[in-house]
Amino acid sequence: MSDRLPGFSTLAVHAGAQPDPTTGARATPIYQTTSFVFNDADHAASLFGLQAFGNIYTRIGNPTNAVLEERVAALEGGTAALAVASGHAAQVVILQQLLQPGDEFIAARKLYGGSINQFTHAFKSFGWNVVWADPDDIASFERAVTPRTKAIFIESIANPAGSITDIEAISTVARKAGVPLIVDNTLASPYLIRPIDHGADIVVHSLTKFLGGHGNSLGGIIVDAGTFDWSTGGKYPMLSEPRPEYHGIRLQETFGNFAFAIACRVLGLRDLGPALSPFNAFMILTGIETLPLRMQKHCDNAKAVAEFLAGHPAVASVSYAGLPSDKYHQLARKYAPKGAGAVFTFSLKGGYDAGVNLVSKLQLFSHLANVGDTRSLVIHPASTTHSQLDDAAKVKSGAGPDVVRLSIGIEDKEDLIADLEQALGA
Numbered sequence: 001m002s003d004r005l006p007g008f009s010t011l012a013v014h015a016g017a018q019p020d021p022t023t024g025a026r027a028t029p030i031y032q033t034t035s036f037v038f039n040d041a042d043h044a045a046s047l048f049g050l051q052a053f054g055n056i057y058t059r060i061g062n063p064t065n066a067v068l069e070e071r072v073a074a075l076e077g078g079t080a081a082l083a084v085a086s087g088h089a090a091q092v093v094i095l096q097q098l099l100q101p102g103d104e105f106i107a108a109r110k111l112y113g114g115s116i117n118q119f120t121h122a123f124k125s126f127g128w129n130v131v132w133a134d135p136d137d138i139a140s141f142e143r144a145v146t147p148r149t150k151a152i153f154i155e156s157i158a159n160p161a162g163s164i165t166d167i168e169a170i171s172t173v174a175r176k177a178g179v180p181l182i183v184d185n186t187l188a189s190p191y192l193i194r195p196i197d198h199g200a201d202i203v204v205h206s207l208t209k210f211l212g213g214h215g216n217s218l219g220g221i222i223v224d225a226g227t228f229d230w231s232t233g234g235k236y237p238m239l240s241e242p243r244p245e246y247h248g249i250r251l252q253e254t255f256g257n258f259a260f261a262i263a264c265r266v267l268g269l270r271d272l273g274p275a276l277s278p279f280n281a282f283m284i285l286t287g288i289e290t291l292p293l294r295m296q297k298h299c300d301n302a303k304a305v306a307e308f309l310a311g312h313p314a315v316a317s318v319s320y321a322g323l324p325s326d327k328y329h330q331l332a333r334k335y336a337p338k339g340a341g342a343v344f345t346f347s348l349k350g351g352y353d354a355g356v357n358l359v360s361k362l363q364l365f366s367h368l369a370n371v372g373d374t375r376s377l378v379i380h381p382a383s384t385t386h387s388q389l390d391d392a393a394k395v396k397s398g399a400g401p402d403v404v405r406l407s408i409g410i411e412d413k414e415d416l417i418a419d420l421e422q423a424l425g426a
Contacts, residue, residue, distance in 0.1 A: 032278055165331075295339070346403070376409035
């Protein structure tokens, strides 16, 4: 191509990929191997010493996974990426590079229930402490900052309610505090929102959701924006101090604007081991090729379904930022002008029992704990994904007892509305 910068759809199909140099295969092959042959002893030593790039062992890196990493980094506008086994694994690997025992990170209270559980309970065993802030109250992030704060974590579009987070405003808080802003961009995908353009330093995805898009493969990814100086103030010794396992290399000094992605690979993935299967990487790559087409259909369908629910007598309220009446509509217009996403919630007048009953009556919607599938999905968060929270915390996270979450697929919108209509009537 010329010097022209490729568009989003072109990157979704081509970024990171070339015809296989040996066979000419046009689709990225699945390199289903555990390890790779070295050219000679010097080549092996240079790979292990981080003096050359290349393949050693699939736990650390794999050519199929590398194409996926380069593609998502290109779509997000980052400098490098690392694919891992799941979104949860990505969050562990990220924070392992940033936090020491006793350190804190600030997280938006409106998050996926699994992240709330991971942050509140699992991370305690590492000595990592979460401090919660309200994404609707930017000052709450400022008040939460202490000398032990090492990061801020938010979702671009929050799960389950589909609310839009003011990334730029929270980025300003992170800059003032001298800490990186981590943005989970799973529900938006880079097609709708690119958090790096709004001040994010690290982007994380569950590849299982909209990027893969077909509900068939688990994966997670970490994207390094290349925007944060890890050497400032000695806060991040994993990146700024000499690494004894690599002959004293300082990762920030050696790798510059992709040092964080390298740290996640050679300090996190290497030792924690949540490697992504090359087969899953292949499946997710295939899904990404149609991401722009799918996401627009998801959003168009979601808007139509939300409008239908907003006018139904059994529905108390609809939380969808694509509706002009929604409190997050202006933020949606700013951050996600192509569509407000495909995951949202609505409340039923009959409360908890009505929510459980509705889920059981739907026929086209699948009742399961996932989002971002080509198929439309439904769940009652209070009895499932957020059941570990007390009632007050459920309400604060957007998963009150009367709330039902929908993930709208790419079926015909008329069929989705008809299914909801019969279930609400029943």
